[in-house]
Amino acid sequence: MSQKIAIIGGGYLGSELAKSLDEVAQVTLIEPRSHFVHSPAMIRAVVDPSLLDRALIPYDGLLKNGRIVVAKAAGIDATGVTLDDRTRVEADQIVVATGSGNAMPFKPHGADIAGLWADNQRIHQQLKAAQSVGIVGAGAVGTELAGEIAHAMPGKKVTLISSDDTLFPTMPPKLGRSLAKKLSKAGVTLLLGQRAENLESMTEPYAGSLELTDGSQHDFDLIFPAIGSRANSELLEALNGVEKSNANRIKVDPWMRPSTLPNVFAAGDVADGGDAMTIVAISRQLPWLKAALIGLAQGKTLEGIKPYKPWGNRAPILVPLGPKLGSSFLGVFIAGNFLTSRIKGKDLFLTKYNKLLGRKG
Ligand SMILES: Cc1cc2nc3c(=O)[nH]c(=O)nc-3n(C[C@H](O)[C@H](O)[C@H](O)COP(=O)(O)OP(=O)(O)OC[C@H]3O[C@@H](n4cnc5c(N)ncnc54)[C@H](O)[C@@H]3O)c2cc1C
Incomplete structure (x- = not known):
């Protein structure tokens, strides 16, 4: 449990990754919203608002060991994350999963x-x-x-x-x-x-x-x-060596790195590694990312880990x-x-x- 992993954004990528690492690392999930937003149900919720009771899900039951910091990340560097109130979250590895925005009433404005x-x-x-x-x-x-x-x-x-x-x-x-x-x-x-x-x-x-x-x-x-959707890429844009692709997304290398910082990863909608902006894509990225982070904690080098392969046209x-x-x-x-x-x-x-x-x- 010695590795400190900071995950920025508790959407599909961030929440599931945080939970899957909860027993094996010191996880800090940084997420400003009080509730997880289950977007596939937000479409039917337009005709049946009663679905919101189960489509907007409080975060309090997600982690047993790790902590959830209710805040927005404002900056990233090699040793951790700075929150918008200037508090620091120190980390060995950082995963950026700030996702994307969409039209009303499918996704919230910010944390609202x-x-x-x-x-x-x-x-x-x-x-x-x-x-x-x-x-x-x-x-x-x-x-x-x-x-x-x-x-x-x-x-x-x-x-x-x-x-x-x-x-x-x-x-x-x-x-x-x-x-x-x-x-x-x-x-x-x-x-x-x-x-x-x-x-x-x-x-x-x-x-x-x-x-x-x-x-x-x-x-x-x-x-x-x-x-x-349009990706929430502001945090990543501030890093050295980032390159934008379409819909505001940030390109990542085959090890899901968006910048010159070797311990910063990006996945889900914000990251363009060849997958579409879908939960289906995330379901493929999650096991790779989990295994890579555990491998690094065990002393492997990233280049020694097989690179991630996107879905291609079989998604x-x-x-x-x-x-x-x-x-x-x-x-x-x-x-x-x-x-x-x-x-x-x-x-x-x-x-x-x-x-x-x-x-x-
Ligand atoms: C209406 C709708 C229906 C969809 N249905 C499907 C479907 O059926 N199947 C499918 O595969 N895909 C579907 N999608 C796509 C799917 O919702 C996205 O691919 C998915 O939400 C991406 O997950 P994510 O974890 O990358 O980001 P998100 O789910 O967008 O989560 C990002 C999180 O990061 C947080 N965040 C943002 N900025 C910061 C910051 N600076 N600091 C800290 N936290 C931050 C946000 O608050 C948010 O909680 C749908 C999309 C929409 C809009």
């Missing part, structure tokens, strides 16, 4: 969990009152949101807009085709190959009119921007359209409603993450 709760309630009321709903962006969040609204509020006129010509164009084509068919059957209008030229907010739903590439105008009672993706429907790519084949619902759609991994955080599930 009460604000996220209030945003969810307000936007749920706006959605209930809306007749027509436009969703801009047909990645997993936009597509799932369309499916959730069509399932839970079947009277609404839902339109899903994407600048790509197909859904999920980087995945095997059968995935996009199958989701498009299911959404159309559920009454969702798909406008593909069309950019919204005048999106007024990238972060906040609003009522308004969208002008598309073909010049057509579409009025909506509520428009949800769903155009992707699975599960896209539920409400609790019963959906399609998934499971690495080698496309699964339909049954498996998508069983693996993700029904429970949205709520039980798994409540257990991880020491709750009943």
Whole structure:
């Protein structure tokens, strides 16, 4: 237990890593939020706010031995982390997992969990009152949101807009085709190959009119921007030798190092080592990172540890359209409603993450 490991950010990467090292190292998790935010359930929570009771999970049951410091990290150097109140957390190894932000009401502004709760309630009321709903962006969040609204509020006129010509164009084509068919059957209008030229907010739903590439105008009672996450990379940007990639992410080498500091690692959404910004990617990074940190504690050199290999084009993706429907790519084949619902759609991994955080599930 002699190694001191500081983990910055208690999202999917930070929380699970902290827990997995809790018995073998002196872990300090630095996290300003009072609650873990389980993002896959935040989409359905727009149609069913009662889910928030299990989607926003207090941190107090996560660690048995290590400590959680409720604070924002403001700086990193070779010997530790400086918090925003100038307190120091000394560490032998530092893992930066500051993640990413997304639109309202999917992720909080900073540490504001009460604000996220209030945003969810307000936007749920706006959605209930809306007749027509436009969703801009047909990645997993936009597509799932369309499916959730069509399932839970079947009277609404839902339109899903994407600048790509197909859904999920980087995945095997059968995935996009199958989701498009299911959404159309559920009454969702798909406008593909069309950019919204005048999106007024990238972060906040609003009522308004969208002008598309073909010049057509579409009025909506509520428009949800769903155009992707942006990494929280400020902390890493201050280090020597960092290089930015897209969506504000910071490049890491094959040993997950973002800078010239050999004992600073970065993983999850903030780090670009070749994986997408997903929990699925993190599920692959976690065992490597845990083994590397334990190896270092046992006196191995990092270069003696096999480098991390990202998913490549075999990364699975599960896209539920409400609790019963959906399609998934499971690495080698496309699964339909049954498996998508069983693996993700029904429970949205709520039980798994409540257990991880020491709750009943
Ligand atoms: C609505 C939605 C649904 C999603 N659904 C899925 C899904 O079904 N499957 C999937 O694979 N992926 C999904 N994703 C993507 C997934 O949420 C992210 O990949 C994941 O959250 C990344 O985890 P992370 O640990 O890197 O960062 P995050 O989960 O973003 O956590 C980062 C943490 O760092 C903290 N932090 C930030 N700055 C500091 C600082 N300076 N000091 C200390 N702490 C700090 C934050 O407070 C936060 O708790 C979804 C994303 C969204 C928005």
